[in-house]
């Protein structure tokens with residue numbers, strides 16, 4: 079199962095080597111992180127990033143090994159944005175000449191870059207950005223300017239203190255005409271002493287949610303006062319500005335300017351499976367250690383993992399972690415395919431890649447953020463201790479629901495794609511993830527054939543149920559929209575229903591990709607069977623949770639919905655014997671997991687007890703401040719009879 083989770087034996091071995099390299103290096107210690115003040119915390123992150131880079135250089139790590147190393151260091155840092163957005167943006171939107179100039183500098187870390195798109199006043203509405211880039215033909219330069227307070231760049235990670243350069247998104251003005259938002263490479267700080275260059279005001283935006291957590295990152299604010307950059311620092315793969323001040327659009331669609339977001343959303347889906355699996359690993363191991371009630375004749379109490387309520391909350395999350403892992407693998411393939419096509423100037427699959435990355439980013443991050451919090455509750459009181467690892471994981475993870483596109487805004491993008499597909503059904507055969515809509519007539523007509531709980535153990539029955547629900551919800555939205563004279567007004571009015579239809583479509587993708595995964599050759603005794611059980615748990619859990627949809631569209635009867643729930647209960651009993659093995663298969667070191675409750679050896683209570691004494695409050699028996707603030711109260715002489 080470790081191989082199935084990792085994707086291949088090679089990846090398992092490689093990631094295992096990197097995990098151990100990090101776990102055994104004292105520089106990467108992280109247990110004290112939540113106790114540190116901001117400055118100390120940030121400096122420590124810089125130290126870890128520098129040490130990580132030294133290892134990459136000294137050990138001549140490959141790009142793949144370096145990625146795993148950064149993952150296991152497990153501390154948000156400017157390097158995430160440098161490698162994860164700045165470099166991919168230049169790769170995707172730069173010309174060959176620009177790539178030749180900037181990529182070697184960035185890859186050798188001679189410069190540090192960030193992705194400066196969002197502003198104080200605008201994040202979701204990218205077309206609403208206010209920063210301007212005005213072409214000055216005399217000087218052959220762009221003038222980058224922040225005309226208002228709300229045009230201040232706000233949020234970019236790595237911008238506040240670390241970056242020397244930024245990829246700045248600004249409205250292009252040529253000859254007095256606006257040409258929409260484009261990307262520009264702008265140097266922010268001196269490469270000698272790191273001080274901000276003239277015309278640049280830059281700093282950190284301040285503390286964020288949680289102790290430690292995302293505060294290791296210097297999310298920044300940035301203003302430009304007529305900052306000049308050479309013309310060739312506008313990324314010019316999509317459109318160009320000539321020396322003479324002529325704006326030219328190439329055959330490449332404008333949307334490619336948003337390409338970096340497609341790339342990062344795809345990586346976020348894979349990351350969701352990592353974050354959720356960490357939380358599930360902690361909660362599952364602890365649920366096997368923790369005992370409450372049920373002792374007979376002085377024997378041990380019941381392991382909480384044996385309670386059906388615990389199983390019905392925990393096992394769907396375990397199944398979701400696997401589901402997100404496999405849909406992430408598929409999405410990576412889809413992205414690579416689109417990337418290759420784009421390089422050959424085939425842009426036909428870009429809309430689907432956008433819809434899939436946006437929708438799956440939204441679906442998986444929402445479920446993961448909620449899932450981590452559920453895992454905290456599954457660990458009872460001890461889950462609230464920082465040493466459980468869950469509070470910090472939650473605090474670090476939840477912004478994923480917002481960054482790289484607010485999750486609701488992204489589902490509305492999916493809705494546009496679905497509505498368009500439905501409206502074109504009469505003359506265009508849908509392909510890819512919308513191919514099922516080509517069978518819309520059948521899906522609208524046929525109802526569920528399930529008669530017994532066992533009938534639900536059938537991939538065909540499950541896929542058809544999810545297809546029928548998604549198709550019927552999409553068609554219903556289409557019909558409602560058709561009643562509006564102005565389609566945009568209709569879209570705004572029906573936005574909540576459209577979001578629900580998008581969720582149904584995205585859940586269908588995840589379920590289908592899990593089932594497709596099971597059609598592949600999966601080596602290892604019992605591995606495929608265990609994955610089949612998890613796949614049914616994932617699908618039937620969603621069906622149970624959203625049974626209102628399935629019933630409302632008239633595909634299921636209440637009896638069939640109840641049978642699905644009966645089957646789900648049986649499936650939980652099948653997951654139980656392998657639950658620990660299924661989380662051990664994630665192959666996480668205790669360092670990466672960062673949790674006393676989730677320790678591999680299960681030695682929870684002694685270690686919790688030990689850790690308590692390491693809290694700075696326990697440095698002395700009598701607390702600092704006792705003599706000053708508590709003792710006077712204890713010693714006071716009160717005159718009032720009542721008191």
Ligand SMILES: CCCCCCCC/C=C\CCC/C=C/C(=O)SCCNC(=O)CCNC(=O)[C@H](O)C(C)(C)COP(=O)(O)OP(=O)(O)OC[C@H]1O[C@@H](n2cnc3c(N)ncnc32)[C@H](O)[C@@H]1OP(=O)(O)O
Pocket residue numbers: 145148158159161162163193195196201202203204205235333334336337339340342345428429432480481482483484487491494
């Ligand atoms: C080595 C380590 C690697 C680790 C990886 C590191 C990862 C780091 C992880 C976390 C760190 C956090 C970093 C966070 C960074 C950020 O948050 S960057 C800022 C991200 N901002 C957003 O996501 C903004 C969201 N808004 C938008 O994307 C868009 O504006 C929009 C809302 C999608 C669309 O706006 P609008 O309605 O105005 O539409 P238009 O812009 O006019 O577009 C119209 C058509 O374009 C299509 N479209 C839109 N987006 C895309 C896209 N990305 N790709 C392709 N096509 C797109 C849209 O469908 C319309 O098409 P149509 O005309 O055919 O209908």
Ligand SMILES: Cc1cc2nc3c(=O)[nH]c(=O)nc-3n(C[C@H](O)[C@H](O)[C@H](O)COP(=O)(O)OP(=O)(O)OC[C@H]3O[C@@H](n4cnc5c(N)ncnc54)[C@H](O)[C@@H]3O)c2cc1C
Pocket residue numbers: 159193194195196199200201202203232233234235292297477480481482483484485486487490573
């Ligand atoms: C930790 C973190 C790191 C970040 N890193 C970066 C970075 O490196 N670079 C960068 O450029 N940006 C970064 N961002 C910014 C991030 O991309 C934006 O915050 C995000 O895109 C959401 O935009 P917003 O803040 O404008 O939200 P808003 O759009 O203001 O959202 C507020 C509310 O309005 C709703 N809403 C907005 N529009 C609509 C609509 N059309 N229909 C219905 N509801 C709507 C949303 O659903 C939400 O509920 C980061 C943000 C965070 C939190």
